[in-house]
Every structure is written in structure tokens, then in C-alpha cells.
Amino acid sequence: MFIGFILLVIGGEFIIRSSVALSLKLNLSKLVIGMTVVAFATSLPELIVSINAAINDSPSIAINNVIGSNIANIGLVLGLTCIIGNMYVEKSFYRIDWPIMFIFSIILYAIIARDNIIDQYDGIVLFSLLIIFIIFILRSSLKTYQQDSIDNNLIHSTNFKIILWLIIASLSLYYGAEWLVYGAINFAEQIGVSEAVISVSIVAIGTSIPELATSLLAIVKNEKGISLGNLIGSNIFNIGSVLGITSIIKPIVVDDTEILSRDIIWMLVFAVLVLLIAIFPKKNVIGKIKGFFLLFLYSIFILLAFA
Incomplete structure (x- = not known):
């Protein structure tokens, strides 16, 4: 299972690197890259793990990988990041990011509460809502997800x-997800x-490691590209793309x-x-104080989960 963690981290790093490099070569704007390419790439570990779990008849892993990852993004990633340095909230968080995330969360709760299954139709609805959200963001240009943190040097990649990065990413993500699921x-x-x-808990933390590493590194380097909106956007993408695509491939009971x-x-x-x-x-x-509070609450969640 530990090797699976390592492979997912490696795969996540190389899929982001290759995707951004390819997008820059195609002259896509940083906004488009941040909101689509990077967002999808950072969700690939969760997506591969959930699909693998659903196919191997482990629906609990498929659904709780996403739920746990969304909790970890706020409690663990945001908590640790804010302990190291302040995170500033942009206006779009109140008007767009948070309301959309909460709507997606409520929709997911309603779907599961209805009949304890996320079927193909539910998956189509979730994924369609995500596409609408992305189009809205791109058209309004009110939010630029991770655009300042994109490495322009990647445009010079051969x-x-x-191709080598894509191969490494594909193999790492596939076998990492395979071993992580079986290990779990x-x-x-x-x-x-x-x-x-x-x-x-464990699987969710493993699939959230790329976001955690990126956020901590950005704070240490005093980069402004990582904001609260990025983490919220990741939670939206997890529900819309990971559960959406997984349930379209195979319904999650x-x-x-x-x-x-x-x-x-x-x-x-x-x-x-x-x-x-x-x-x-x-x-x-x-x-810092709010960061410690989030981390403390996340610790309680983990302890109660194993109680």
C-alpha cells in the first residue's frame, strides 16, 4: 500500500508537468490550463483509485476516497498551509467558489440518501454540472485557478x-491505484x-498528497498562485469529475x-x-490559529473514524 502511495505522488507530479507543458505548446491561456488541464490532472489519482475500486467491487473505497479527500483538502491541507503562512480569501470565494462547492456537496448527499446508489444518470448529471461550472468560470474570468503558479519554463520542454512524462505518469497512476486499493x-x-x-482516512490522505505538497511548497516560496479557491475548486472537481466519471463507467452502490x-x-x-x-x-x-483549529478538528475526525 505504501508503494501505491509513492507511485500516486509520482504519477500526479508527472501528469501535471506533462499536461501543462503540452497545453503551453498549444498556446492555451493560463486560465484555461489552470481551470481544466491542471484541475483534471490533480484529480487523476482520486479518479483512478475510485474507478479501480468500483471495478473491483469495493464501492466504499470508490465513494469515501472522494469524501475523505474533500475533508482532507480543508482540514489537513488548508490547516497545515495556514499554519505555515496566511491564506487570503478572494471575493469570488463568497460569490462563486463556496456556493458551488456546497451545492455539489448537497447534491451528492441527496443522491446517496435517495437510494444508496450513484448510477449512470447521476454520474451524467454531476459531470454535466461540472462542465457548466467550468464554462461559467472561463467566460466570467472572475477566478484564475493556479495561473500564477504555472511554470512557464515547461513551454521549452521537448x-x-x-511523451516520457506521460508514460511515467500513466504507469505510476495505474499501478499506484491498483496497489493502493488492494493494500487498503x-x-x-x-x-x-x-x-x-x-x-x-488513509487512502484519502494518499490521494491528497499532491495537493498538500503543492500548497506547502507555494507558501514556503511565497507564491500567490495557491489560494483557498484552488482547494475549493479541487473539491468541486472531485465530486463532479471523479464520482461523475466513475459512476458512468460503473454505478457505485x-x-x-x-x-x-x-x-x-x-x-x-x-x-x-x-x-x-x-x-x-x-x-x-x-x-495560524484557524489553521491549528482545522488540523485539530481533522485529527478528531480521524480518531472517531477508527473508534
């Missing part, structure tokens, strides 16, 4: 390098907990009752919490 299943059996618990009664509730709690800490007590700034 075609051979890009075996680990759950060994310690006597459900697949849902392992997937919402939610057979673990705790996913609806516990895990997704925590996801909604963190979704509401991120809005509150962005407003109170000091609006538009999330600093």
Missing part, C-alpha cells in the same frame, strides 16, 4: 520529454475495520451505512466551517 482492502481486513474507514450517517456529514461540516473561518473573526484572512 516532445520526447512530454488487505489492511482493513488485518486490523478489523471497514473499507470505508480506511478509504476515508453505497452499502456502508456510516458513509451517509457519518462521513458525508463530516464533509458538509467542513464545508460550512471553511466559510465561517473565512469570515470570523478577521474576514478574508485564514491564519
Whole structure:
């Protein structure tokens, strides 16, 4: 399972590098690259893991990988990032990013609560809503996801390098997801907990490592490209693309009752919490104290998950 983690990190890094390099060569704008290419690339680890889990009849891993990743993005990634340096909230967070993320979260809850299954029609709806969201963002140009953090030097990459990166990324993501899923299943059996618990915690953290590494590195380098909107956008993409595409390929049966009664509730709690800490007590700034609070709450979530 540990090797699976490492391969997913390697695959995530190379898929972003190759995708951005290819997009720059095609003269796509940074806005388009950030909102589409990079957003999809950073969600590929979650997507491959969820598809692999669904095909191997492990629906709990398929769904909780996304739920856990969305929780980790706010509790773990945002928490650690803000402990190292302040994160500033842009106006579009209140008008666009957060409302859209919360709507996607509520829709996911409603779909699962309806009949405990995310079928192909649900997947089409989720993915279609994501496409509408992307088109709206691109047309309005109110938000530029990760555009400042895109490495312009990648435009000088040779075609051979890009192809090599794509091959490395593809192999790493495929085998990383394969070993991570099987490792998670075996680990759950060994310690006597459900697949849902392992997937919402360990697997989710593993698939969130690329976002965590990118956010921490950006803060250390004092780059402004990583913002709260980027993490919120990642959560939107996880629901719309990962669960959308996975359920289109194979319907996801939610057979673990705790996913609806516990895990997704925590996801909604963190979704509401991120809005509150962005407003109170000091609006538009999330600093160390708020970061420690998020990390503390995330630790409680992990402890309760294994309790």
C-alpha cells in the first residue's frame, strides 16, 4: 500500500508537468490550463483509485476516497498551509467558489440518501454540472485557478520529454491505484475495520498528497498562485469529475451505512466551517490559529473514524 502511495505522488507530479507543458505548446491561456488541464490532472489519482475500486467491487473505497479527500483538502491541507503562512480569501470565494462547492456537496448527499446508489444518470448529471461550472468560470474570468503558479519554463520542454512524462505518469497512476486499493482492502481486513474507514482516512490522505505538497511548497516560496479557491475548486472537481466519471463507467452502490450517517456529514461540516473561518473573526484572512483549529478538528475526525 505504501508503494501505491509513492507511485500516486509520482504519477500526479508527472501528469501535471506533462499536461501543462503540452497545453503551453498549444498556446492555451493560463486560465484555461489552470481551470481544466491542471484541475483534471490533480484529480487523476482520486479518479483512478475510485474507478479501480468500483471495478473491483469495493464501492466504499470508490465513494469515501472522494469524501475523505474533500475533508482532507480543508482540514489537513488548508490547516497545515495556514499554519505555515496566511491564506487570503478572494471575493469570488463568497460569490462563486463556496456556493458551488456546497451545492455539489448537497447534491451528492441527496443522491446517496435517495437510494444508496450513484448510477449512470447521476454520474451524467454531476459531470454535466461540472462542465457548466467550468464554462461559467472561463467566460466570467472572475477566478484564475493556479495561473500564477504555472511554470512557464515547461513551454521549452521537448516532445520526447512530454511523451516520457506521460508514460511515467500513466504507469505510476495505474499501478499506484491498483496497489493502493488492494493494500487498503488487505489492511482493513488485518486490523478489523471497514473499507470505508480506511478509504476515508488513509487512502484519502494518499490521494491528497499532491495537493498538500503543492500548497506547502507555494507558501514556503511565497507564491500567490495557491489560494483557498484552488482547494475549493479541487473539491468541486472531485465530486463532479471523479464520482461523475466513475459512476458512468460503473454505478457505485453505497452499502456502508456510516458513509451517509457519518462521513458525508463530516464533509458538509467542513464545508460550512471553511466559510465561517473565512469570515470570523478577521474576514478574508485564514491564519495560524484557524489553521491549528482545522488540523485539530481533522485529527478528531480521524480518531472517531477508527473508534
